[in-house]
Amino acid sequence: MASSPPSSSSSSEEATTSSSGSASVQFSKYSRRATLRSVVGRPDGGLGLSGKRAVVGGWVKSANVVKAKRGGGAMSPPRMPATETTGLTCTEVLMARVPLIRCIAKLIGGASAVDKASSSVSYKLGPVTALVRINDGSCVPDLQIVVDSSLCPLEQVTAIGASVLVEGKIELVEGKNQQRVVELRVDKVLHIGAVNIDNKYPLPNVELLTPDELIKDYPQLAPRTTAMASAARVRSEMVHAAHAFFQTNGFFHVNTPIITTTKVAGDRRKMFRVMRPTSKSDNRAITPEVVRASIKAKTKQIEALERSESNKEALEAAELDLQRASELAQQLEQQGSADFSDDSFQHPLYLSPDHTLHLETYACALSSVYTFSPAFQAESLEPHKHLAERWTIDAELAFAELEDAISCAVDYLMWLLCTVSKNCSDELKFLSTKENNGKNFHINSVVSSPWERITYNEAVNTLLQVGIVACGTQKEERMDKLTARHGTVKHSGFSMDMEQLILLVTGLNK
Amino acid sequence: MASSPPSSSSSSEEATTSSSGSASVQFSKYSRRATLRSVVGRPDGGLGLSGKRAVVGGWVKSANVVKAKRGGGAMSPPRMPATETTGLTCTEVLMARVPLIRCIAKLIGGASAVDKASSSVSYKLGPVTALVRINDGSCVPDLQIVVDSSLCPLEQVTAIGASVLVEGKIELVEGKNQQRVVELRVDKVLHIGAVNIDNKYPLPNVELLTPDELIKDYPQLAPRTTAMASAARVRSEMVHAAHAFFQTNGFFHVNTPIITTTKVAGDRRKMFRVMRPTSKSDNRAITPEVVRASIKAKTKQIEALERSESNKEALEAAELDLQRASELAQQLEQQGSADFSDDSFQHPLYLSPDHTLHLETYACALSSVYTFSPAFQAESLEPHKHLAERWTIDAELAFAELEDAISCAVDYLMWLLCTVSKNCSDELKFLSTKENNGKNFHINSVVSSPWERITYNEAVNTLLQVGIVACGTQKEERMDKLTARHGTVKHSGFSMDMEQLILLVTGLNK
Structure with missing residues (x-):
């Protein structure tokens, strides 16, 4: 590649790091807080922001309640990982505070749970402090915020999934393995978006690493898991990189x-059909005159197809259309009106499974073009194993030959991998550690190794030899999709499945 | 705005301008020629490239044939505008060369046309030269190439719509109004993509300025007109700018x-229905067991909807689904099998008319998100006056209030307008002059004037007062779409119709 991909860090996302003291971390643009990316998502983990004030927001991922130390401000308790069981869970705090919840808990969990909560948290214990891990989805690491019970009812701020907007001071504390980390000592709670605790909010107290069940039952909550949020950020970065490359x-x-x-030959059985809603006013439009005009147009079209020696499929389809129109005309002559949607007769509509045909039209006018669009494929046999809609990048180069398209495809892939490797290192690290036990796709090894250009036949043979499609073969598979077409101008293109690429890069395709 | 939008000119598109003499203009990356944007599309119109060699490609927009001057290389004929009628048209050259065409032309156009061609171009006249205006769709200005009849049969290179790839030397010549312009004196024809001249290629010899008929009858050729190509480039620039902004x-x-x-309440009649293709194997999947399981799931869903005090519409829809499932179960018990697609019963599918709902889910997990996606709306009454699919930008900001969303929307619009104004000045100039007689939308005046923030009611009143939706009111209308929603976190968003914006900026919405 001649030029390197851009870095995703931007000026508006950077926090003020000029001086220490009471200076504040800048608000994110168009938002009433600093993103966690600009605090704990910094390369130094936010250590350089120690002593500064900040407004941060996020959703509660886990929480512990501990007895408050005297003069808490300066002497903060050690940062606690989410899985540690010291302190009290939010449910316990809740049970201690709200009598009704205590009664419900007694019914569900038996008396012992309630007793434990009642005995460990009570007003007699005096002030308590909540250690709450929050995340706003802007980066992998969470931020621990320390909220004193004097600021708000702790059951609100410790409920998993609740959103909080708080103001406070960034402080250095000792984390796991004597590592120095930052936390925010809250002195003002600006907003709490409470969750409906009665309905048993489904996000559990631990990281959901393979959130298959969650996605199925509560798809709207899936992006709140670190794994799904990481994959979403990698995808976003890749989409940005794709546009930047082109x-x-x-x-x-x-x-x-x-x-x-347009019906794509050979793929008809995999195309979704689109129907317009019918209304009574629609039917009025189908008069014998309309049908006769349509028959005339269709006949003309068939003549043109016969003349241009177009493909047989298109001709057959046109003849079928004509036949249907003729039948309809007969019906109309007899009955005077028809009672169905005009879509099914004038222009059967489909969802496009492929953008190449239309893209070629543009390439033969604007030179080099690309599209990032959804492609649709109805897999009637195993609908749950196939994506009905996939976003693909399709590129078409005018005045270019197959070698040019291959060079472009390789450079494009390298550009994407380099960008993601550079800007999403936290995400990839998280996904590789937790998801695949270190057996993930190693971007750097791919970027540094040379690429072999093989013919379609060689690729098919390779695929037959392995049976399982490994990472390496997937790349070759995509390379096969490079096609050369010759029309009024030499043009070549390629197509890449964005969703497949995300699976490959994130290692979520196991 | 804190930062200014990026310029579209990139290093790989720049031509070598270091030294004069026989140095060549660099090839465009992944293509076998220099783009016209890097030659005549330069701010100096390519004057700085005089004397350099270049390979260029493009489609023939117009052509004239003149008698070749002796020692033509250095003494080139003056550059001719397309509308000038001096010289011979390509049809005339063609008729002179191909006897069959002469016969056909005699049948169609009468003897006089043929006689004119025969008398003006003949082998007796000696060598002739074609002045061919080509464009590759990368910029507004065409490049004139000068092809001598000794290089190739001129009827091929002068046929409107043919693609040519030629090599030669860039030379300075005198154009209209004594202006100095560049042309390419061809010494090598690398490739000609001929057009099928028998079939009366529809692109006429003049600029098509309001290509309504062309779009209707030959949509694949529409992007070859300067107007449509300009609009496509403006759109591309705007899409890039949108991604860059976010x-x-x-x-x-x-x-x-x-x-x-998901059915959007109130819009049901405007939603396209999607049907999967049915196959015999599908029907086997609908057994009484499947239906019973579905009834169980639906009942559970209704209970959940009742509990969560969700909207009435969703509940009604779920109850209707349950009713249909129950009816189906009855049928199955009686008949043993059903003969229709499972789509129509288990999950009625629609094309999404709006992305806000799903976007909110992401905003409540990743903070600030946006999407650039197609939105579908079936207008049953006037299908030809409405776009069934429109690409929209939807943004959703977490921890943000209405004022933040408005600020973001205004900045976004400014960013787009500034970028387009800066990078597409040729396109906007062309469209404003030819399309609207100078009455186009003045980007600069909008960018420099302050924006008023009005309430929904004020906007409605304004709209009622004018009745015609003018440019100014369209902006206000879009501003109305800003909505504030409050869920688990304060979040606000906005939506803008990319197609409407293109119409506004290019002035094509007359």
């Missing part, structure tokens, strides 16, 4: 139709 | 589902 290399971005009347 | 400001890009089971 812009840097003079490609124009176009959007090709999603709803199309 | 990336710079720390937003994550997400893609929300296109095919959805």
Whole structure:
């Protein structure tokens, strides 16, 4: 590559680091707080911000309640990892505070749980402090905030999933393995978005690493898990990198139709059909005149198809359409009106499974073009094992031959991998450690090794030899998709499945 | 705005301008030629490249044939505008060369046209030269190339719509109004992508300025007109600018589902229905057991909806689903099998008309997010006056209030307008002159004037007072779409219709 991909860190996201003392960490633009990315997401983990004031927000990921130390401000308790069982859980605090909850808990969990809570947290114990780990989805690491019971009812701020917006001072504390970390000692609670605790909020108190059940039952909460949020950030970075690559290399971005009347030969059984809603006023539009005009147009179309020696499939489809129109005309002549949607007769509509055809049109006008669009494929046999909609990057280069398209595809892939490797190191580290036990896809080894260019036949043979599609073979598989077409201008293109690439890079494809 | 938008000019697109003499203009990356943007699209119109060699490609937009001057190389004929009628048209050259075409032309156009061609171009006249205006879609200005008849049959290189790839030397010549312009004196024809001249290629010999008929009859050729190509480049620039804006400001890009089971309340009649193709194997899947399981799940869902005091619409829809499932169960018990697609019963599928709902889910996990996705709306009454699919930018900001969203929306719009104004000046100039007789939308006046923030009611009143939606009111209308929602976290968002914005900026919305 001639130029290197850009870094994702931007000026507006950087926090003020000029001086110590009471200076504040800057608000994120268009938001009423500093992102955690600009605090604990910094390369130094936020250590350089010690002593500064900050407003931060996030969702509660875990919480512990401990007895408050005297003069708590300066002497903060040690930072506690989420899995540690010291202190009290938020449910316990809740039970201690709200009599009704205590009664419910007694019914569900038996008396012992309630007794434990009652005995360990009570007003007799005096002031307590909550150690709350929050995350706002902007980076992998959480931030621990320390909230004193004098500031707000602790059951609100310790409820898993609740959103909090707090103000306080960033302080250095000792974390695991004597490592120095930062936490925020809260002195003002600005907003609490409470969760409905009665309904047993489903996010558990621990990291959900393979959130299959969560996704199925509560898809709206899936992005709150570190794994899904990390994958979403990697995807976002990759999409940005894709656009940056093509812009840097003079490609124009176009959007090709999603709803199309074009049937892709060979794929008809995998195409979704689109139906317009019918209303009574629609039917009025189908008069014998409309149908006769349609028959005329269709006949003309068939003549054109026959003349241009177009593919047989298109001709057959057109003839079928004509036949249906003729039948309809007969019906109308007899009955005077028809009672169905005009879509099914004039222009059967489908969801586009592929953007190449329309993209070629643009390439033959604007030179090098690309699109980032959803492609649809209905897999009737195993609908749950296939994605009905996948976002793909398709590129088409005019005045280019197959070798050019291959070079472009390789550079594009390198650019994406380099960008993600550089800007999403925390995310990839998290996903590789937790998801795959270190057996993940090693981006750096791919980026540094040379790429072999093989023919379609060689690729098919390789695939037949392994049976299991490994990472390496997947890349070759994508390379196969490079196709050369020759029309009015020499143009070549390639297509890459963004979702497959995300799975490959994040190692979530196990 | 704190930071200014980036310029679209990139290093790989820049041509070598270091020294004069026989140095060559660099190839565009992944393509076998220099783009016209890097030659005539330069701010100096390519004057600085005089004397350099270049390989360029493009499609023929117009052509004239003139008698070649002796020692033509250095003494080139003056550059001719497309509308000038001196010289011969390509059809005339063609008729002179190909006897069959002459016969056809006689049948169609009468003898006089043929006679004119025969008398003006003949082998007796000696060598002729074609002045061919080409464009590769990378910029507004065309490049004139000068091709001698000794290099190739001129009827090939002068056919409107043909693609050519040629090599030669960039020379300074005198254009209109004694202005100095560049042209390419061709000494090597590398490739010609011929057009099928028999079929009356539809692109006429003049600029198509309002290509309504062309779009209708030959949509694949529409982007070859300067107007459509300009609009496509403006759109591409705007899409790039949109992504750059959100990336710079720390937003994550997400893609929300296109095919959805969610019915948007109030919009049901405008939603496209999606049907999976049915196959015989599908029907086997619908057994009484499957239906019973589905009934169980639906009952559970209704209970949950009743508990959570969700909206009435969702509850009604769920109850309707349950009723249908129960009916199906009855049928199955009686008949043993059902003969229709499972889609219509288990999960009715729709095309998403709006991305806000899913985007909120992401905002409540990743903080500030945006999406650039197609939104679908079926307008049953006037399908040809409404776009069934529109690409929209939707943004959702966590920990943000309405004022933040408005600030973000205004900055975003400013960023887009500044970028387009800076990087697409040629395109906007072309569109404003030809399309709207100078009555176009003045970007600079909008960028420099302050924006008023009005309430929804004020906006509605303004709209009622004007009745015609003018440019100014369209902006206000979009501002109305800013909405504030309060869930578990304070979050606000906005939505902008990319297609509407393109129409506004290019002035094509007349």
